Amino acid sequence: MVMDESQWVPEREGTVSSKLLQKAGAAPFVPVGIGGFATVAAYGLYRLKARGKMKLSVHLLHTRIAAQACVVGAITLGATYTMYKDHLPKPAAAQK
Template sequence: MVMDESQWVPEREGTVSTKLLQKAGAAPFVPVGIAGFAMVATYGLYRLKARGKMKMSVHLIHMRVAAQACVVGAITLGATYTMYKDHLLKPAADRAQK
């Protein structure tokens, strides 16, 4: 089945920065994970020449693990905050209304 392209309307049009701001509003820990990843990547590039006798592959593996730890940590904090907000704060507000 062929869809008529004249009837198709995109949901939202915008730039990458507006989409990032919308995502940050919905999930505030996304920018934290991105910032942590960028800081680890920058530090890894800075320390690249001062790695001593460490092999390049080992240095890159260490930096990858550190960057992933920042992103996974931000996701974990976001999920924990969401569960706290949804399951502990809302029932207390429901009890106060009754």
Template sequence: MSKDQDGWVSESQETVTGKLQRKMKQSPLVPVGLAGFAVIVAYGLYRLKSRGDMKMSVHLIHTRVAAQACVVGATALGATYTMIKEYRQRWAEERDAALEQQNSRNTDE
């Protein structure tokens, strides 16, 4: 794989693992949501034997809702994390710009 100076690789040259690693850096909680989804589905399949008198459709609906809740929760936490990170970065940039402006005024006087 040849990379440009910016680290950009065309989609046709990017491997699946490379794409997954890039996505994990962009959104760190998405893999957590996927792992939670897999755990809930595995648990639902395990509990399938001992569901008692519960209908199969009800059991599957409960499993689906729990898995979706895990993924949506992880996505919401990831979005919140990204918003907070961007807010802090913007705040730091504004603070640095204000300090630089204040320092330039002090040196002019």
């Protein structure tokens, strides 16, 4: 099914940083996951020289798994926080 281009309206136009700030406001654990990924990836590159007798492929695999663990952990924390916030019983209205 082909959609007529005159009906298409972009959601919002903006820069990458403005989109990241909007996403951070909606899901606060997104920047945590990105930061954790960047930190682990940078540390893995830094430790690349001092890996000893470990094969390069094994070192890169360990670095990738650690970086993915940071992202999956942030997603899990975000989902848990959202479920807790959505399903938390609302306090009874204050009686006068």
